[in-house]
Amino acid sequence: MGVKCAGADSGIAVFDLNRYLKERAEFVQAALDRVVIAGAGADGRLFEAMRYSLLGGGKRLRPILALAACEAVGGPRQAALGLACAVEMIHTYSLIHDDLPCMDNDDLRHGRPANHKVYGDAMATLAGDALLTDAFRVLARSALDGVPIERVLATIAELSEAAGSAGMVGGQVIDILSERKRLSLEELKLLHSKKTGAMFRVSVVGGGRLGGATDVQLERLDQYARALGLAFQVVDDLLDVEATTEQMGKRTGKDDAAGKNTFPALMGLDRSHAYARELAIAAQAAIADFGAAAEPLRQIANFVVERGR
Numbered sequence: 001m002g003v004k005c006a007g008a009d010s011g012i013a014v015f016d017l018n019r020y021l022k023e024r025a026e027f028v029q030a031a032l033d034r035v036v037i038a039g040a041g042a043d044g045r046l047f048e049a050m051r052y053s054l055l056g057g058g059k060r061l062r063p064i065l066a067l068a069a070c071e072a073v074g075g076p077r078q079a080a081l082g083l084a085c086a087v088e089m090i091h092t093y094s095l096i097h098d099d100l101p102c103m104d105n106d107d108l109r110h111g112r113p114a115n116h117k118v119y120g121d122a123m124a125t126l127a128g129d130a131l132l133t134d135a136f137r138v139l140a141r142s143a144l145d146g147v148p149i150e151r152v153l154a155t156i157a158e159l160s161e162a163a164g165s166a167g168m169v170g171g172q173v174i175d176i177l178s179e180r181k182r183l184s185l186e187e188l189k190l191l192h193s194k195k196t197g198a199m200f201r202v203s204v205v206g207g208g209r210l211g212g213a214t215d216v217q218l219e220r221l222d223q224y225a226r227a228l229g230l231a232f233q234v235v236d237d238l239l240d241v242e243a244t245t246e247q248m249g250k251r252t253g254k255d256d257a258a259g260k261n262t263f264p265a266l267m268g269l270d271r272s273h274a275y276a277r278e279l280a281i282a283a284q285a286a287i288a289d290f291g292a293a294a295e296p297l298r299q300i301a302n303f304v305v306e307r308g309r
Helices: 015-034 044-054 061-072 077-098 113-118 121-145 149-163 167-177 185-196 197-210 213-241 263-267 269-286 292-306
Strands: 004-005 013-016
Touching: 013 015, 013 113, 013 292, 015 077, 015 292, 044 077, 044 113, 044 121, 061 077, 061 197, 061 213, 061 292, 077 121, 077 149, 077 167, 077 197, 113 121, 121 149, 149 167, 149 197, 149 269, 167 185, 167 197, 185 213, 185 263, 197 213, 213 263, 213 269, 213 292, 263 269, 269 292
Parallel strands: none
Antiparallel strands: 004 013
16 A cells, blocks of 8 residues: 655655554554553552553554654654553553443453453453553653653643543443433434544644644644545444454454444445545545645545455
8 A cells, every 4th residue: 555755765655554564563563562561569460451452462552643643743752652552551441441341341352351351350340440640650750751741741742632531431421321322413413523533633732732732733634634534433433343363453243233333324335435535535624734744634534444354
């Protein structure tokens, strides 16, 4: 997967998205390995459970978006590394808790037994709690690495809102209370703007902020992230219908069984595919005025939609 973009030497270069995603995922993986280290003593089992899920797979899309947004506005990727780690830690905590018997009761995650199937419900709960809490320590330490403290503080506030009652947790509550009820399209979009979209927005906007983005650039990045986050959820809903458990590394078909509101259930499969493509185009249009450094963001919008093909 490659596109032509401006190059430093010849004037034309081919941007290889697959290579970019692989390199950035490895960069994030190494950083996560450093910030959540294996522990000895009485709490060693906790760190083992944290690392089991944190380092056990995944595309690292949210942290890659944070790094890409930072670089898109001319910042060094190191400035957004603390945020990149923090959003992945919070995302991992949410997956651990989602898989618990009291929530979605899933046995598989990334093709392996879910955390609670290996470590038990109590340790899995605590591993998620620890990842959530430690994420803010990791982000706060960005100020010690030379990132202006006012940017770090603003990003901490944004991440707290995105992960908490006004964002991901609030969206999860709406999702639970909406089971076996029929939502309108606008209600479904609101649900996922919180449950899924909020963490996409803070990844992109936070990455841009830490990279020194202007207010206009931050607004454009916010528009990009809102469209991208919704496209991701539409495709996620499609994959639950159209993909197999083996392809996804987790149980599929569960949304319909649980009576959840999904885009395919509301719009149908064909319209959902078209809607995801429309959202990807809208995301790219939001950053049309950005330079070649934003090419990863543009291509990630395509990548998110192509997951469903």
